[in-house]
Amino acid sequence: AQTVTQSQPEMSVQEAETVTLSCTYDTSESNYYLFWYKQPPSRQMILVIRQEAYKQQNATENRFSVNFQKAAKSFSLKISDSQLGDTAMYFCAFMKQMGGGSNYKLTFGKGTLLTVNP
């Protein structure tokens, strides 16, 4: 079974600064996906960024980037130029990469509550 660990229950950052959220995972699989999801207060979960394990290059989406260290099973999220709208719960998640008909369920960490202060 896969496990995802987020060791920072809460973090805060000043507007316009950079913050890094940590995530580690445990798996025996070699092919998988890793994700960061954002869940704003009372709003639905949205995908921030995705990384395929076979890709060595770290994924980037505008102000969001990841540091994927496959050997260390580490997957951190860096948010640059933080904005007030980035305030949310952030979840790290894992998905096995499998063939058709298989269950592509997500395994989530417990989340990190990020507060961006003005």
Added chain:
Amino acid sequence: GAGVSQSPRYKVAKRGQDVALRCDPISGHVSLFWYQQALGQGPEFLTYFQNEAQLDKSGLPSDRFFAERPEGSVSTLKIQRTQQEDSAVYLCASSLAGVVYEQYFGPGTRLTVT
């Protein structure tokens, strides 16, 4: 286009009552997932459908939980004889068959059992 919708958004049930939670996935999405999110926790997998077939129900916590998707579109999660520990947000997600790594989530149903 319309996203994943869920109804009701909030449900209060007395312990022992039965509840039914509805999920309308994005049109054309073959895969549908149910997750349970307890307060302050990450979502946990409950069950998975591909079209009308329930391929995995390993996450359902007890036989009081039952899910169906009879026509391969709308899905219903039913909880019989609700208990206080069932209080949680129930999230539905859907994805296209060939893009399974992109799951789109609904707003969730917050169930409170009193």
